[in-house]
Amino acid sequence: MKLKELVEQLRIVSVQGELDVDITGITMNSREVKQGDLFVCIAGIPGLQEDRHLYIDHAIEAGAVALIVERDIVAQVPTIKVPNARFALAMLSTHFFGYPSHNLKLIGVTGTNGKTTTSHMIEAILAHANYRTGLMGNIGTKIGNTIVKSNINTQEPHKLQANLAKMKNCSTDYCVMEVTSQGLDMGRVVGCDFRTAVFTNLTNDHLDYHGTMDKYLMAKGSLFSRMGNSFSYEHSKHKFAILNADDPASEVFHGLTTAQVITYGINKQADVMAEDIQLTVKGTTFRLVSFAGTVTIECSMIGAFNVYNALAAIATALAEQIPLHLIQQALSEFRNTSGRMEIIEASQDFIVIVDYAHTPDAFSNALSTLRELADQRVITVYSCEDDHDEGTTFSRIRDIAAKHSDVVILSAEHLSKETTNSMTQEIANGQGIYATSNNTTCELMPNGPLAIKRAIELATTGDIVFIAGHDYKTEVQHILKEYQNRHWEEVGNVVRTEDIPIRA
Template sequence: MKLRELTALIPNAVIQGDTEIEITGVSNHSQRVKPGDLFVCISEIPGYQEDRHPYALNAVQAGAAAVVAERPIEVDVPMILVKNSRHALAVLSAHFHRYPSSELKLIGVTGTNGKTTTAHMIEAILRHAGNIAGLMGNIGTRIGDTTFTTDINTQEPPVLQANLRRMVDANCTYAVMEVTSQGIDAGRVLGCDFRTAVFTNITQDHLDYHGTMDNYIAAKGHFFSRLGNRFSADPNACKFAVLNADDQASAVFKQLTAAHILTYGIQTDADVKAEDIRMTAQGTAFRAVTYKGTIEMQMAMVGTFNVYNALAAITTALAEGLTLETIRDGLASLPGVPGRLEIVDEGQPFLVLVDYAHTPDGLDNVLRAVKAFAENKIITVFGCGGDRDRTKRPIMGGISAEYSDYVIVTSDNPRSEDPTRILSDIEEGLREKLYPSDQYVLIENRAAAILHAITMATPGDVVVIAGKGHETYQITTDETIHFDDREVAREAIRERNGSTN
């Protein structure tokens, strides 16, 4: 593709150099540049993403054929000056990959908690109905039966658009994508033609990024306002906003979108409701009362929060014209989601669960669900991330005190922050709840903390290891190391079993 074809997409760009050169890719990461790429220098997001302008020379040395930037840079390749390089990156990436979202029914799921599980539920239902569906999110990207990991949840435009194109080429008819507030704010999903936007919930998180809850809600709101402002008699051209009727933020999103609104809930009147909810340690059953009829649903996951996730998936599937019977069978076919109340079983006489809960609401949901079926003590292991919202730490400490019989506070991606300070912040919440000092311990080393929990567990106990879920790394000041809660827990159980044999 000629550079001039790409530069023509940005009307107010100032072009310096030959635009007849060939461009073979788009990148915004200097270490991933390939010969012939157009390198886009995105601007800084303080504390989260570096300014890429200083890396333009590195990109050129790696083979970049041209550079897009917001300010002049001394490079010996054509340079395109733009007002907003993030917007330009999205425009250029979508065009280079031939607007793949226009060839898919693209479903985006946003919210503080439940994005991953809801996306997996939607994908499972669509696949059960005979569709080929792609999936992008926290656990990685799945195209057909092939899954590969990604470094961030909502991917940067060059990667995101390339993956959507791969889905089209693999004959996918649907793509289901998790959409984060940071991804929306940073312009990563600009140019994605979403058919359906799904909202799970909003609770305290990412305030280190957004500053206030109002800003956080506003970022989510952009997702719904960008669904478009037109109607069509073609059912394939319809747009849907699937909203949680029990979350007050839905009222904001209703006002922002021109899409058809479908609601779901438990407490409030909605288009899709759950009644007669029954839970056991093995799963959950409920009656789905919908605008298309009523049917019994069964799933392998537990917790009221997962009922909400299921309702969001059911509502999305109904918008696609699927029958309630197909939706029921598709939901039942999903055995679980990695790192979401995932069982670690080595034959031990107690239950070990690993979950991604890393927000106050997430931890509350998980521990509340466990409390409903736990036969004996609940032992909770968790921490909070460094260089992130400090205000949620004592809140999460208080939540752990409310539901747990014993709490082990530990590290969870401390990054550049002193781990002992993070643990101390969490401990404040335990003390505020007057939680007995002999019922909790601070263990900075996460592996040691997990081992401590496994060692002290007795028959019938439930050990909940929260915060990392599917993640396979631990980020410290100096390095990122391999760390998987499930692997560590499994090894701890084996060590315990060996010591008792």
């Protein structure tokens, strides 16, 4: 595509150089530049992304044949100055790849917790109904049975649009995409024509980036406010907002969107509801009451929060007119997303659950559920991180762990030396939250595998071992295998004298 065609998409530009240049790709990362690329110099975000104007020379050396910039630059290739390089990146990427979201049905899932599980449930129901599906989120990009991993959840526009184009070329019917608040705020999904927007919940998170809950709320709300302001007689152009009636933020999003709203919930009256909920440590059963009918839903998911995730997926599927019996079948066959309240079986006589719960709200939901379901002890393993902001402080998570667990085993591998030393002293002295009133014991281990090994060593018949904070599924499977053989092969580190757990 000619540079001239791309530049014509923008109205406020200043051009230096000739525009009769062939563009074969678009990128904002100088390390990924290939010959013929347009290099977009986005402005930096302190602590998150570097200013790409600093890498212009490197990009040109690597083969960039034109630049998008936000300030006056003298370069040996055509240079287009724009007010907002991020917006330009999204617009030009969308045009370059042929507006792919117009040719498939795009479903965006946003919220603090539950995005991954809900997205996977929606995708599973659509696939069960024989639609060709794509998935974008924590796992990367999934087209059919092929998965390409990504290092971020909501991808940057040039990669996101390229992957949507691949889905379009594979005749994909639906793409289900996790949409983060940062991705929305940074304009990563600008240019995406969402057919459906799904909201899970809103709790304190990412305040180190957004600053306030109001700004966090508005970032999420932009997904709903950007869904257009017109109606169409064509079925494929209908738009839907799937909102959690039990979350107050839904009222805001309802007012922001012109899409047809479908609500789901447990406590407040909604279009799609769960009644007679039966929770066990092996799965969940509830009666689904909806505008399409009433059926019993059985699934292997654990906890009331997963009932909400299931309801969001069901409401989305009903918007697509998928029959209730197919939804029922799909959810009965659905297995937890890897690392999301996933039961790890190795014929042990206690239960081991791995969950990537890393926000206080998600952690509390998961652990309080297990506390209610536990016949014996709850042993919690958590991989600590230094505090970054009030919404995701490790101190809150430690408090939750102490409240709902009989034994807490902490891993210090992601902590600074100073924090580790401080925790070591507090645990040894039984100070602060480690001076628990419910007889909870606390231990500190140097890394995750050793913490997991210690928990499994302590577990007895009927206990629940809950491993949260990081994806340790592979390590857990390996340690359980060794447990079965009663032969402990060291994982990650050799246990030294100084690695003996510190207890409170």
